[in-house]
Amino acid sequence: MASSSGSNAKMSSPNVSTPAMTVSPGAVEQKTSPVLFEIYGKIWNVQARLGQGVSASVYRVSSGRASSAVKEFQADAQGGDYGYIKESSVLEKIQGHKNIVTLYGMFTNHNPFGVDAHCLLLELLDVSVSELLVRASNQGHSMWLIQHCARDVLEALSFLHREGYVHADLKPRNILWSADDECFKLIDFGLSFKEGHQDVKYIQTDGYRAPEAELQNSLAQAGLESDSGCTTAVDMWSLGIILLEMFSGIKLKETVKSQEWKDNSSAIVDHIFSSNALVNPAIPVYHLRDLIKSMLHNDPKLRSTAEAALINPFFSIPFGLYHSAYKNIVYISWCLCERLLWVSAPHIEDLVLLPTSVLRLLNVIDDSHLYNEDEYEDIVEDMKEECQKYGTVVSLLIPKENPGKGQVFVEYANAGDSKEAQRLLTGRTFDGKFVVATFYPLSAYKRGYLYQTVQ
Structure with a gap:
């Protein structure tokens, strides 16, 4: 890349070569896994x-520039x-929500065996x-990331529950980021059922299993039937456990199985929050604690619903600094609102980990x-x-x-191009300095809101 006038700086490649994407050994086993699909x-x-x-395997496939x-x-x-039959029927009935994975179609694969x-x-x-x-x-993750994830999952659950469905296997592996839509989405509806018509005895994954599901599973193992099926609760x-893990940064599987948790889970939540004291504590941190507690009542009838959780004060602080309430406060990250900044701006790690179409x-x-x-x-x-x-550039901005x-x-025109550019530009040098490439929320960029990220 040519340098600006008055400077002899050039962008150069890093010393370590970056190989093209390869499939790790065992990722695609020729004897048991397909090498192509005709769709x-x-x-x-x-x-x-x-x-x-x-019951199933999931593959990344490509045809030309398209990937699915x-x-x-x-x-x-x-x-x-x-x-x-079960998963396809559920997915067909819940399509159209931005926080639920999109089903493009169904087909039968005729393999050579x-x-x-x-x-x-x-x-x-x-x-x-x-x-x-x-x-x-x-x-633990930033409050920006936790808030973003919590809102997206609650939006999906609110829709799902209104349709009468229970996901029944909510866990971190089943919540994925969409680079194109810039939001988290729910996947894997293989254990889902209509509330009141539970056709799966063993639900949820160990560590994220509600007390009533634990009891139901124990009765089923003993050959006994429970009085009633599980509910959307x-x-x-x-979700309460997931958010607590995101805040603490530790897996809680053993904690939630302990007698101490069964005796007083509220005290353990309090201890986790007091142990993870913030440099500039802000009210929404305590709202997050209370939101999590509302989801972790042993009695399912006392737990918050998804709709009620969405109006919790934890969501009163907007994502980033591009909410309409701050429409004209471009310099908010440079004013005295440090406490607000801590919770509303992403960490630089967040922008490295969550791809978007803006680099x-x-x-x-x-x-x-x-x-x-x-x-x-x-x-x-x-x-x-x-x-x-590295791809089609729609616009480029360098603030003065x-x-x-x-x-x-x-x-970039799409997140795929942006991810490729991020992969290849990271580690390059320009004017003797190593380039750091992160992503950036398209919604904020389009509005012209450029916030100072937390380092």
């Missing part, structure tokens, strides 16, 4: 196996296709909350180049030329003043 007369190549369960996910079901113990397998063609999503928890390094319990480049441009108009225009053109190597001063914001 509606079109060939889709298998790039990787994303996950495998008792395929969930391939195995026959059940009786040689039937109950799992496929003579065994036909029923499949679902699904929207391909990105990082899961489970992966985010692993990367949190026992430190089991989903709220699971933000840091540590690239010195302030001295911003005030010479000729140099500034050269920089803009050079940046466009470089960034267009704070917030965002000297940062490069690049809007």
